[in-house]
Amino acid sequence: MTLDPDPGSAHPIGLSIRGGTKVYPGTIALKEVDFDLRMGAVNVLVGENGAGKSTMMKVIAGVEQLTSGTVTMNGEEVHFTSTDDAERHGIGIVFQELNLFPNLTVADNIFMAHEKTRGGIDIDMSAQREATRALMQRLEHDIDPDTLVGDLKVGQQQIVEIAKSLSRDARILILDEPTSALSNAEVEILFRVIEELKAEGVGIVYISHRLEELIRVGDYITVLRDGMITGAQSMEGVDIPWIVRNMIGDSSKDFAKEIEHPFGDEALRVENMRLADTSGGFAVDGVSLSLRAGEILGIYGLMGAGRTELLETIIGRHSHAVGDVWVQGDKMGRPSVPDRIAKGLALIPEDRKHDGLVQILSIRENMTLSSVGSFTRGVHMDLGKERSRVADFVRRMVIKIASPEHPVSALSGGNQQKVVISKALMTGPKVLLMDEPSRGIDIGAKAEVFRVMRQLAAEGLGIVFVTSDLEEVMSLSDRIIVMSDGRITGEFSREEVTETALVSASAVGHAPLSEQDAERETAQ
Structure with a gap:
C-alpha cells in the first residue's frame, strides 16, 4: 500500500x-x-x-x-x-x-x-x-x-x-x-x-x-x-x-482494567527526604509519603519537579541524601542501592538504555542481573533454573524475542522496557518504584504493562510510579501526589482528583495558573 x-x-x-x-x-x-x-x-x-x-x-x-x-x-x-x-x-x-x-x-x-x-x-x-x-x-x-x-x-x-x-x-x-x-x-x-x-x-x-x-x-x-x-x-x-x-486490530484504547482489592499494612514510609542540587538548593525538599501494600501511588509533575530524584533517593542512589526510609516497618540504613534491593526495594529507571540495561549482554543475562544470587549453588550457577525463570517472565510480560540469548540491544524500545521491568520483579520486591514506565512504549505494550501493575498490586505489591501523562496517572493510581520544585504540592484520592487540579498543583512554584490556563494546559 x-x-x-x-x-x-x-x-x-x-x-x-x-x-x-x-x-x-x-x-x-x-x-x-x-x-x-x-x-x-x-x-x-x-x-x-x-x-x-x-x-x-x-x-x-x-x-x-x-x-x-x-x-x-x-x-x-x-x-x-x-x-x-x-x-x-x-x-x-x-x-x-x-x-x-x-x-x-x-x-x-x-x-x-x-x-x-x-x-x-x-x-x-x-x-x-x-x-x-x-x-x-x-x-x-x-x-x-x-x-x-x-x-x-x-x-x-x-x-x-x-x-x-x-x-x-x-x-x-x-x-x-x-x-x-x-x-x-x-x-x-x-x-x-x-x-x-x-x-x-x-x-x-x-x-x-x-x-x-x-x-x-x-x-x-x-x-x-x-x-x-x-x-x-x-x-x-x-x-x-x-x-x-x-x-x-482493536478499536478500544485498553488501559488496565480495575482489579478491586483491599490494601494491606504500610509497605513504605519516607520522612523528610532531602537531596541538595548543584545550584545550592534542593532537588528533593522535605518530602514525606506513605504507601500501603497493594496500593498504586502515582507521582505527577512537570520536568524538573524532583520526581526522578525522589525515587533515586529512596532506592539509595545518592549517598549525600538525608531523610529516613522504612520498608514494611524495617528502617533502612545509609543509602546503598544493593542493600535496599536486598531489603525489598526495586527501581525501574527513567533511562532504560543507560541505567537499566547492559547493552552488550544477552536478554537472559540482563533479566537476571539483579537476582543472580538466587540461581547459584555454592560457586556454580544453576543455568537450568535461570533459563526456566527467564522463559516464565518472557511469557508473563509478552516479550517478543527470537531467543533469550540474543543481545538486548537487538530488541525494540518497548521490549527492552519489559526486560527492565522483569529484572526488577525477579528480585521479589516488596515495593516497586517505576519512573516513567510507559516512556517509548506503544499502546498495546502499555496495556500489557499496566495490567501487570494492577495484578502485582492485587497480589500485595506496593507500587510508586512517576508519569507525565495525565490519563495514565488518573487511570492507574489509587492515590496521586503532585510535585513541584522538589516539594509535594498536592495529594488527591482517586475519587476527588481532576485534570485541572493536577495541572494547577504542578504549577505551584512556577508562574501561577488561572483556571482557564490550567484547562488549556490540560487540553494540550
Whole structure:
C-alpha cells in the first residue's frame, strides 16, 4: 500500500521504498514494504513496538541496508552504506535512544564529525559556541554550550539531540519519539520548529506512541504491523480509533482494567527526604509519603519537579541524601542501592538504555542481573533454573524475542522496557518504584504493562510510579501526589482528583495558573 503518488500534490515525493524487506536472524523486520516520504510535510509513522518502524527509519538513515527492495530519491535508485552516506544525501535522524557523548560539552556533541574549523586546520570553538547558542535560542532553551551533556537531564539531552540534527541542515529529518522526555511546553516549542521546517520544504518523518500528538502534527500517516503496512493515507479523516484499528486490530484504547482489592499494612514510609542540587538548593525538599501494600501511588509533575530524584533517593542512589526510609516497618540504613534491593526495594529507571540495561549482554543475562544470587549453588550457577525463570517472565510480560540469548540491544524500545521491568520483579520486591514506565512504549505494550501493575498490586505489591501523562496517572493510581520544585504540592484520592487540579498543583512554584490556563494546559 502506498500514498497517492499524485505528481500535482502540494507535497512532492522526496524518497520512496519499494518492496522493502529486511531479514534478521530469526525474524523478518520488514516484509515487502512500499513507503513514500512527502517533502514539506510531516509523514507520521506509527505501530506497536517491534512493528518495524525503527528498522525502516534505519534503512532510510543508512544505519541498515535492505535485504531486498529499492530506495529511490528524485526518481533515481540510491544505496546508503552508512549514516555519512545518507547525510550527504541530506538525511538526518534523531534516534529514540539518545546518541550523545556524556563527557563532552553540548557544543562538542552538536558539531561532532562536522566541526567548524579555521581554514580546515583547527576547530573554531568560538564559532561552535555561537552556533550552539543560536540553535538553543531557536529551541527556546537556555542551555550553556560548555555544559557537559552528562550533567543535563534527559529532556535537555533530547533537546541537544534535536539541535544536533538541525545543525546539519537536513532536507529529510527523521524524528524517532522526539517528545518522549519533553514537557508540554517543550513539545510546543518543537512543534513550532517543525512548522518552520515544513515551510522550508523539509520532509519530516515523525514517529511517536502519543496518538493525539500524531493527529495534531501529521500531514500523512503510515501504519506498520508485524513488518507490513496496514494503512497509509493523508491525515484527513484519521482519528484515534482508525490508528488503533490498523495498529492492533482493536478499536478500544485498553488501559488496565480495575482489579478491586483491599490494601494491606504500610509497605513504605519516607520522612523528610532531602537531596541538595548543584545550584545550592534542593532537588528533593522535605518530602514525606506513605504507601500501603497493594496500593498504586502515582507521582505527577512537570520536568524538573524532583520526581526522578525522589525515587533515586529512596532506592539509595545518592549517598549525600538525608531523610529516613522504612520498608514494611524495617528502617533502612545509609543509602546503598544493593542493600535496599536486598531489603525489598526495586527501581525501574527513567533511562532504560543507560541505567537499566547492559547493552552488550544477552536478554537472559540482563533479566537476571539483579537476582543472580538466587540461581547459584555454592560457586556454580544453576543455568537450568535461570533459563526456566527467564522463559516464565518472557511469557508473563509478552516479550517478543527470537531467543533469550540474543543481545538486548537487538530488541525494540518497548521490549527492552519489559526486560527492565522483569529484572526488577525477579528480585521479589516488596515495593516497586517505576519512573516513567510507559516512556517509548506503544499502546498495546502499555496495556500489557499496566495490567501487570494492577495484578502485582492485587497480589500485595506496593507500587510508586512517576508519569507525565495525565490519563495514565488518573487511570492507574489509587492515590496521586503532585510535585513541584522538589516539594509535594498536592495529594488527591482517586475519587476527588481532576485534570485541572493536577495541572494547577504542578504549577505551584512556577508562574501561577488561572483556571482557564490550567484547562488549556490540560487540553494540550
